[in-house]
Amino acid sequence: MADTPAVPRPDRAPGGPEETGSRIRVAVTGAGGRMGSAAVDAVRAAPDLELVAALRRDDDLEQIVRARADVLVDLTVPESTEEIVHFAVRHGIHAVVGTTGWDDSRLAALRDALTAADGVGVLIAPNFAVGSVLATAFAAKAARFFDSVEIIELHHPDKVDAPSGTAARTAALVADARRAAGTGPSPDATRTEAPGARGADVDGVRVHSVRLRGLVAHQEVLLGSPGETLTIRHDSLDRASFMPGVLLGVRSVPAAPGLTHGLDAFLGLDEAGR
């Protein structure tokens, strides 16, 4: 990662585009991908936004600076996203990040970088679909009331990571809620197991990943207690489902300095989904 110093952005704070009503200048990385190309189209179609750069793999990140982007939308791959986002932060550019791979240590390093970058905002959004954000919030809310909880995430087979970022985030919030309530671990008498049969253990929650041609992005949270189960399911049937969340992020992040994790706050939800 290049170690360039932060560049002051005189067009940012008082009198910047978010305050003057001028169009927000948006750059997209991963513009050649499934999500990036949809985001490019969505930004182009939004009257209050202006697409100023669309970068593909191997394009020079300096283009974002030369284009005087206000907000970067990153939709690349887990191996690239950290470097790209730190580059934006160092240059005083806000970022809306949909790419997966933001584990706790990466988030901590980003928080540190943002502390030094006065006024810059970054949204890390594990899922931009409103229904998915709500489903995760509902699951976190329900988690303490049931003996058992497991997650099944189902995606298209071109996805490079498993489990999904959404499932990892859901598992973390479910685990937090159960810890806070003193709920014990999900009961499980398994003694012999074919490798992977019980899924991945994410923060004490079993997560099962399905990859199937024909699917886009889907998740079920299964909760169970004696005599009853509750299933919270969300389906993204088309990448159009993600675009309102991307645009909400672009419009909201300039006024949200520091790190925002999840679209919840921009939707007016707190972490418990209220």
Ligand SMILES: NC(=O)C1=CN([C@@H]2O[C@H](COP(=O)(O)OP(=O)(O)OC[C@H]3O[C@@H](n4cnc5c(N)ncnc54)[C@H](O)[C@@H]3O)[C@@H](O)[C@H]2O)C=CC1
């Ligand atoms: N937060 C959300 O709601 C959603 C997040 N995602 C996530 O977004 C990411 C992208 O997903 P897809 O578009 O399906 O993948 P994709 O593989 O279709 O697109 C990724 C693109 O990024 C490009 N790329 C890689 N490194 C780059 C770099 N350094 N600079 C510029 N471009 C670079 C690749 O060449 C590729 O075109 C994944 O991490 C996925 O999990 C996907 C859907 C929704």
Ligand SMILES: O=C(O)C1=N[C@H](C(=O)O)C[C@H](O)C1
């Ligand atoms: O790769 C995808 O497609 C998706 N990735 C994100 C994730 O890993 O959670 C969001 C959504 O599930 C689609």
